[in-house]
Amino acid sequence: MSFFKDIKGQFHNKSIGQLVANFRTEYISNGIDEKNMGDDPIIQFEKWFNDAVKSKIPEPNIMHLSTVSSDCKPSGRVLLLKGFDENGFVFYTNYDSRKGNDLGKNKNAAMTFLWFELYRQVRIEGTVEKISPEESDKYFHSRPRGSQISAVASSQSSIIENRDVLEKKVKELEKEYQNKPVPRPENWGGYCLSPFSIEFWQGRASRLHDRIIYKLQSNNIWKKERLAP
Ligand SMILES: Cc1cc2nc3c(=O)[nH]c(=O)nc-3n(C[C@H](O)[C@H](O)[C@H](O)COP(=O)(O)O)c2cc1C
Structure with missing residues (x-):
């Protein structure tokens, strides 16, 4: 490990790994009062999402998706949320990817949003289902053509020899689909996470943060509670 050089060019006799504990920000906010939080967490999410948009947070739809494999190993990755409503939260990916394989065997998943500029986090847990092929088609064809070709070219999460293999495949596909619509691969599409x-x-x-959790009860009504930070 090398010694850390700060922005003033000064050397410290510690590595960045040793200095990382010194990073410290006070999260100053007015907090949240459960009385001002609605009864429906999806409407509450919509309000917070709007706050993130109004605050000009870049890519406010970035989230982290956690899945669990059939042998109980968790994994996480960053994805883009592409829609939400009372039915749940939609994202698009390759169904044969690592996450797709996990979700094929274990429908439980978790999404985490961090809007750091607002000192806000939202954690969503639920079960995932594939959306209809028609909805996936609609979204696929709304994407830029280059992204459509990349989705066809990439067997997401599989090992490839080098980048050239991928770029060669893209060139071949560009030729094949010249002046033709790019068909959505069957193994590419959306999932909807229905939250519980x-x-x-x-x-x-x-660090005396506020946490309000909503849990879906068997009568389909959300129960709201405060958690210790
Ligand atoms: C900002 C950002 C956005 C991303 N959005 C997506 C996405 O919407 N869909 C997707 O499949 N991968 C997306 N990725 C790539 C994933 O993080 C991941 O590398 C990929 O889905 C393969 O994950 P897996 O091997 O666990 O299945 C994104 C990555 C970043 C950093």
Whole structure:
């Protein structure tokens, strides 16, 4: 490990790995009062998503998706949320990817949004189903042509020899589909996560944060509770 050089060019006799514990920000906010949080967490999510958009947070639809394999090994990756409504939260990917394989065997998944500029996090847990092929087609064909070709060219998560293999495949596909629509690969499409738990986290001073969790009960009504930070 090398010694860390700071932005003033000064050397420290520690590595960045040793200095990382010194990073510290106070999360100053007005906090959240459960009385001001609606009864429906998806409407509450919509309000917070709008706040993120109004705050000009770049790519506010970035989220982290966690899945669990058939042998109980968790994994996570960053994805883009592509829609949400009362039915759930939609994202698109390759159904034969690592996450696709996990979801094929275990429908449980978790999404985490971080809107750091607002000191906010939202954690969503639920079960995932594929959306209809028609909906996937509609979204696929709304994407830029280059992204459509890349989706066809890439067997996501499989090992490839080098980048050239991928670029060669793209060139071949560009030729094959010249002046023709690119068909959506059957193994590429959307999933919808139907939530059974949604937690809103608001950072506050001295790490005494606010956490409000909504859990879906058997009568289909959301129950709202406060969690210790
Ligand atoms: C900002 C960002 C957005 C991404 N959006 C997507 C996405 O919407 N769909 C997707 O399949 N992969 C997306 N990725 C790539 C994934 O993080 C991941 O590399 C890929 O889906 C393969 O994951 P897997 O091997 O666990 O299946 C994105 C990555 C980043 C950093």
